[in-house]
Amino acid sequence: MYREFYGLTEKPFSKTPDPRYLFLSRGHREALARLQYAVEERELALLTGDIGCGKTTISRALMDAVGNDGCFCFIVNPRLSAVEFLRTVARSLGIAEPAAAKDELLRQLTEAVYRLEGEKRCPVIIIDEAQLIPDQEVFDEIRLLTNFQLDDRNLMSVILMGQPELRQILSEPAHEALRQRIAMHYHLQPLSLEETLEYVDFRVEVAGGPQGLFSPDAIRRIYELSGGVPRKINILATNALLVGFGKDSAWIDASLVEELRDEASLY
Structure with missing residues (x-):
């Protein structure tokens, strides 16, 4: 149809996050640089922006930039219970059969995180649409993931991405402990x-x-x-x-x- 008529070899405005079409505005460049820093320092980061501003595209660019130094877990639908959330993370970290019991599941996660540390790889947990997280218990598990540490460094990076209302949610007193651990904040503009x-x-x-x-x-x-x-x-x-x-x-x-x-x- 219009592709041949206009001399196009493919659709220029596809909705899929093809890295060849990655256009980094000043804001996108800064957001990507900040997220890269958060991964390098293995910190908890927060990226917000209106619907369609390119948050997911930036997360894919981050994965390309970090490469094999990262072990990425993308959670695109965070409407999960606390155990479901942990089991999703576990699978992404290479645990084929995550335990049903929470204590055993946490043991598996601990082993996986230290195994990746031995491989010089950083687990990077990216939670998209984080404003949809259903309850306090899931937020608590996200905070507790940041407890994986050695004496001189963290062992995991967690990135929360969501719409602007996520900032309002995190400003509530119930999330004070999590909010204090967020080392990098950035709001992506159009x-x-x-x-x-x-x-x-x-x-x-x-x-x-x-x-x-x-x-x-x-x-x-x-x-x-x-x-x-x-x-x-x-x-x-x-x-x-x-x-x-x-x-x-x-x-x-x-x-x-x-x-x-x-x-x-x-x-």
């Missing part, structure tokens, strides 16, 4: 207009398309409708390409994007 211009051009070029496929006015309108949120930019840009293809338009201008104004409120 892209600026200039960054949106660079972002759209970058993704088109990676997909094999021509420079200037989207006019500056078109990208400005995309920015206004999306608020600079990458996921919304992707949806608007894809739909603009479909509209342009339907109209046999050689490039995407602001008038084509304007046709998506009513749809944009649904994203």
Whole structure:
């Protein structure tokens, strides 16, 4: 369809976190650098941002940056009981059959963490959508994971990622002990207009398309409708390409994007 029409070899605004399409704005670069530091120091970190701002993309970039020095556990749905949470972590650390009893499960986790330390690898537990954690007991287990230590260093890094309300949740008195252990905080902002211009051009070029496929006015309108949120930019840009293809338009201008104004409120 529109790919051949616009000289694209693939979809430039796919929702999948393909590392080839990783665009690091100033905010994304800083967030990634801070998370890398948290892993190097084996600290507890907090990354927040609105829906679609790129938190998950940054976590994938972090995994690529750390490479084999890390043993990553991604928890993408944290609606778990405390034992379910620990069993999920255990599987990611190489425990084939996590115990059902908590005391035995903790023994298995301890052995796995020290085994990884002997291999010079850092366990990195990344909990996405952490604002959905259902109860205090799970937060307590997250805090207790940071107790894996030697005399001179921690043995594990834990990264909490979530929407802005996660900060409000953690500000509650019940989470004081966990909050005090968070060594790195960062809130990811949407892209600026200039960054949106660079972002759209970058993704088109990676997909094999021509420079200037989207006019500056078109990208400005995309920015206004999306608020600079990458996921919304992707949806608007894809739909603009479909509209342009339907109209046999050689490039995407602001008038084509304007046709998506009513749809944009649904994203």
